[in-house]
Amino acid sequence: MNNGPVGVFDSGMGGISVLREIKKLMPDEKYIFYGDSKNAPYGTRTDEDVFGLTHNVFQTLMDKGVKAVVIACNTATSVAVRKLRAEYPDVPVIGMEPAIKPAVEENNGGRVVVMATPVTLRRPKFAKLMDKYSQDAEIIRMPAPGIVNYVEQGRLHDEGLKEYIKGLFSEIGERPADAVVLGCTHFPFVADEIKEAAGPQARLYNGNLGTARELRRRMAEKDLLCDGTEESTVEILNSAGEAQTELSWKLFTGELS
Numbered sequence: 001m002n003n004g005p006v007g008v009f010d011s012g013m014g015g016i017s018v019l020r021e022i023k024k025l026m027p028d029e030k031y032i033f034y035g036d037s038k039n040a041p042y043g044t045r046t047d048e049d050v051f052g053l054t055h056n057v058f059q060t061l062m063d064k065g066v067k068a069v070v071i072a073c074n075t076a077t078s079v080a081v082r083k084l085r086a087e088y089p090d091v092p093v094i095g096m097e098p099a100i101k102p103a104v105e106e107n108n109g110g111r112v113v114v115m116a117t118p119v120t121l122r123r124p125k126f127a128k129l130m131d132k133y134s135q136d137a138e139i140i141r142m143p144a145p146g147i148v149n150y151v152e153q154g155r156l157h158d159e160g161l162k163e164y165i166k167g168l169f170s171e172i173g174e175r176p177a178d179a180v181v182l183g184c185t186h187f188p189f190v191a192d193e194i195k196e197a198a199g200p201q202a203r204l205y206n207g208n209l210g211t212a213r214e215l216r217r218r219m220a221e222k223d224l225l226c227d228g229t230e231e232s233t234v235e236i237l238n239s240a241g242e243a244q245t246e247l248s249w250k251l252f253t254g255e256l257s
């Protein structure tokens, strides 16, 4: 079982930003990435819809014999991770969490903007994070559902995208953000655009490295790390077909950045 693949999935191509970090940390493993671009975005759907779609993709990966699964999507994690862990108690299931902890700890008393999908921001999982950290910083929720489609189309530096992001930041008032949490896995691909709108003082945070480390820890705990005797492979699948798969490869290799 140790030399089997790790499954990684997202509503679309955003999770490729997580896969990149995981591959860097554990270069010898095999990976199957599944992007559900046909059904993206998830972040503006009902919880029932998100759960149903997430469950289907999870099952698709399980059928391919994966030894662990990363839900490389904050939206799907916040809706489905608990139920999936209960349904598959023997499989390590690792999710995403908006990186509020490091953002607040490193910007105590400052202004921390959390960009994410509307679903992520309205779920109880997020409310818990707010309860935990809102004494230590001013935390501002910034729903940003409009970014996902640009990333899905590979339009990472589009003028319309820049205007959209600038518009979001113009609504938070005069005091600039000290930190911006990228609480959606699509957002690291447009980090430059976000940085430009947030201002040079703002530090950006995402949960990708944290998730990669957590995956390694959980796999080690269950003795699931590969033994290095087989070649690492990366397979990318996408429900929307050929064009999205090609775009995903370009994001993975950095050809599109």
Ligand code: DGL
Binding pocket: 010, 011, 012, 014, 015, 040, 041, 042, 043, 044, 072, 073, 074, 075, 076, 117, 120, 148, 183, 184, 185, 186
């Ligand atoms: N990449 C997903 C996330 O991390 C959301 C994108 C979507 O709305 O489908 O939340």
